[in-house]
Amino acid sequence: MTPNRQSSSKQHPAQTQPQRIVKVAVVGSGLAGLTASYLLATLNTRCDVEYPGGNDVEFEVHVFEQASSLGMDSHSVSFTRGGEEWRVDVPMRSFQGGYYPQLIALYAHLGVRTRQTDFSYSFSTLSTTAGAEKGLKPEYNPHFIYDGASGRQGLSIPTADVRHAQGFGRLFAWISSILHTLLILGLFLRFLVLSAPFLRPAPSVTWEEWAAQSAPRGPLARWTGLTRAWDEFLAHLCIPIFSAVCTASADDVRMHPAEEFLEFNWKTFGTHHYVVADGVRDVVARLSAPLELKNVHLDSPVTSLKPDEHGDGLVDIQCGQSVYRGFAHVILATPANRAAPLVQTYAEQLARIRSTSARRTTEFAACLSRVAYRESIVVNHTDPAFLPNDAQDRRDLNMVTVAPEARHTFSEKHSPLVVAPSYTMTTHRLPRPEGRRTSPTSVDEAIYQTTNPVIPPSPDRVLSVSRLERALLTVDGKAAVRELYGPMGLQGSARRELGVGAAGIWAVGAYAAGGIPLLEGCVESALAVTVGENGIFAAEGGMVHGTLW
Structure with a gap:
């Protein structure tokens, strides 16, 4: 128009x-x-x-x-899949209640239709490029699955945690996973409390500095492993999330002012995600x-x-x-x-x-x-190799981080479609066009949007590539x-x-x-x-x- x-x-x-x-x-x-x-x-x-x-x-x-x-x-694209037109916004433009009051008010004033989309997430690590080099599916290791709706849908146990266990071993694996989930819940509640406005650090304190200051360091915390658990919670969940939100590297996240991340966590807790129903x-x-x-x-x-x-x-x-x-x-x-x-x-x-x-x-x-500023790459494609191997581990947004010990091997790979391995790779399983009655009949009909790939997609499955700059x-x-x-x-x-x-x-x-x-x-x-x-x-x-x- x-x-x-x-x-x-x-x-x-x-x-x-x-x-x-x-x-x-x-x-x-x-x-x-x-x-x-x-x-x-x-x-x-x-x-x-x-x-x-x-x-x-x-x-x-x-x-x-x-x-x-x-x-x-200007970066959005249209595709035809399974006889239907898919209009894909580039980059993905979701927003969340609590943190976007003026945007939401503007859209309401304009009469823009919005759709509640409470994303679910999977978090995986990638330790080797071997599978991708041979044209095979990379071996992801899912370690946390969040089922969306600000936690109201709960959490799921990654299939790898129980796949090979049998008998009492399987029961032990389930109990261990449940206890780990409860630990994560407790750590998140601690994170939420520390995000309260009156507990936030000075404006110049970085995330790395705040992480060190906020860690429980008492003898009991060290003896029970709480100190280590807190450090791992920040490293394996918080940093990947903020890396995806900011489309920035893990190093950039560590040097980011902590105050803004804590404000984001506080304001978005318990709220819904939204997208515009008719595209940007x-x-x-x-x-x-x-x-x-x-x-x-x-x-x-x-x-x-x-x-x-x-x-x-x-x-x-x-x-x-x-x-x-x-x-x-x-x-x-x-x-x-x-x-x-x-x-x-x-x-x-x-x-x-x-x-x-x-x-x-x-x-x-x-x-x-x-x-x-930092450059980011957004690739629309049909390559399911960017999703966790087991279909039960796949969610709306699938985040992958390269294991720190393996980043040097990824840095040696040269492709115009990949970023440094310190970025979080996020693959969005795009929903079918509004009004379509059935889900895609085959994997080939599905479209995925990967932001900041750390491995290249199969060339014959690439639909579009956009290079964008984001303020950091x-x-x-x-x-x-x-x-x-x-x-x-x-x-x-x-x-x-x-x-x-x-x-x-x-x-x-x-x-x-x-x-x-x-x-x-x-x-x-x-x-x-x-x-x-x-x-x-x-x-x-x-x-x-x-x-x-």
Whole structure:
């Protein structure tokens, strides 16, 4: 679905004609960029906006996207399997109650249908590449199976724990597995208690430091093995989960601020997982509907920002040989590592013309450059070799970590479709299209989505490959994000401090808000930059009363 040809901007009830048009460029059309565009484009349709100075504003929003389709859906793909079309979102975009209040509110406001999907998980280790090298199924060792619904469905015992036992040995294996499950439950409850807000560590404490500080170290704990059990719980369950959530390596997880992981655990406990029922293209269609088609610029990579030659305090957007002029605000909805060079080059041009906003713009670029990124690989395929060997051990999400002692053998393997063995490989068994009455009649009809493969799929079973960049929260990056906001924050500082004599440069994205860089951060940062207390609307003299959604 494409944006409407007619603008959705309507006159404010108290006026007959907008007195001032403010042009805003949004560079990038992921969730953050589209949400910011939607909020600005629909402001004049609201009855609860006010301009205390009497100088009403209409925002003319332009979206610049380097891809041929709007970004949030640009990596998604469609396949035909068993006579049915499968539309597969890339990457998988699930969200969970408790941690995503603004995202959920936005979807409800837009009328986006969501579907409760309480994922089940299997956790396995992989000790050798031998099977994969010979074209055989790798030998996974499942060690924990979680049946979903925030624990309400319980846990299952991996088949390997009881497969070869007989008689009393089988009974002993069952009892041992049950006791191990109870131990895991107790350790999780301890983890949950330590995740409470008043027990969280300082913002700069890393996960590795917190893990050492939180371990029970008393003589009784050591004698009973509780210390070792806690360390193994964090290493074999928590680190793989957070590696999958952040699409980052185990080493990155250890250096990640602990506070955000504990907050995630606390807020998501007892809540449901959701996905959008009609895929992200439905979200894209609804968010882009208020935009004028002529102001949506696809296949338009922004190469530079320049001070406008004909207007004081305005910015020109250059896309190759094309130049779009006269923007009062630029919202950079691109990864911070791509936005930073644009801002830095713009700051240098401001310095050459002795603009008073050059210094703050340079500081903004330096701030953005402190945000870390990691590449991830998402492969859609039909290769069941990525699932546990026994069908009873397979779940919705199947996580695999390479045993530490075997990582050197994996590091020696070279394939464009694999990542370092310190990542968690996660394979999602994609559900059949909504409305299909039966399950796939054969394995060949099933589609799997593997994020960060540590072994390559069979080439003849690969359907699509996407390479994505994800922001990674670090202690330094976390400090940098704090510099963006507040009365003295770097977001839009020139426009806020100097008024119409300077342009506002802003940044939105998963990284540009508190917490783990996820979808919620996209919406939060878009809200802050557009209608927040120190956002674009406030900089133009406007106020919003009442709830945003």
